[in-house]
Amino acid sequence: MKQILPYISVGLDEGNRCIVVVEDYELFDFVEDFLGDKGDLSYEYRTTRERPGGEVITMFFPLGVTPEVIEASLSSMSPAEVRRIYKLNN
Numbered sequence: 001m002k003q004i005l006p007y008i009s010v011g012l013d014e015g016n017r018c019i020v021v022v023e024d025y026e027l028f029d030f031v032e033d034f035l036g037d038k039g040d041l042s043y044e045y046r047t048t049r050e051r052p053g054g055e056v057i058t059m060f061f062p063l064g065v066t067p068e069v070i071e072a073s074l075s076s077m078s079p080a081e082v083r084r085i086y087k088l089n090n
Contacts, residue, residue: 002067004074005082010067018061020070027085028057031074039073041065054089 001011007023008031020035020043022028028046035041043059061070 002071004071005077005079007082007086008074010070010074012067013060017063018065018067018070020059020061022057022059023051024054024086024089025057026089027082028059030082030085031077032059034077035070035073038076039069041070041073 001009001021003009007027009021011019011021013019020031022031032043035043041061043061045060047058047060049056049058
C-alpha cells in the first residue's frame with residue numbers, strides 16, 4: 001500500500017485488484033464522488049472495518065483499473081482539503 005494523501009492509500013489486493021483504503025466515512029464519501037465526477041472511475045464493491053471512533057473503507061476497482069490511474073485522478077485533490085474533511089468526524 002502506498003499512502004498518496006493523508007488518510008488515503010492505494011495498492012493491490014491479493015488478486016491484483018486495485019484498492020483504495022480511506023480511513024474515514026465522510027472522507028470516503030468525498031473520494032467516491034471525486035473519482036466518479038472527475039475521473040469517471042467507479043468501484044465494484046467496498047468493505048468496511050470498524051476502528052476506534054469510526055471505520056476504514058476499502059474500495060475495490062475492476063481489474064482493468066491500475067493504481068497509477070487512481071493516483072493520477074486523486075493527484076489533483078488538495079491535502080489540506082483531505083485533512084479538513086477528515087477532521088469533521090475525528
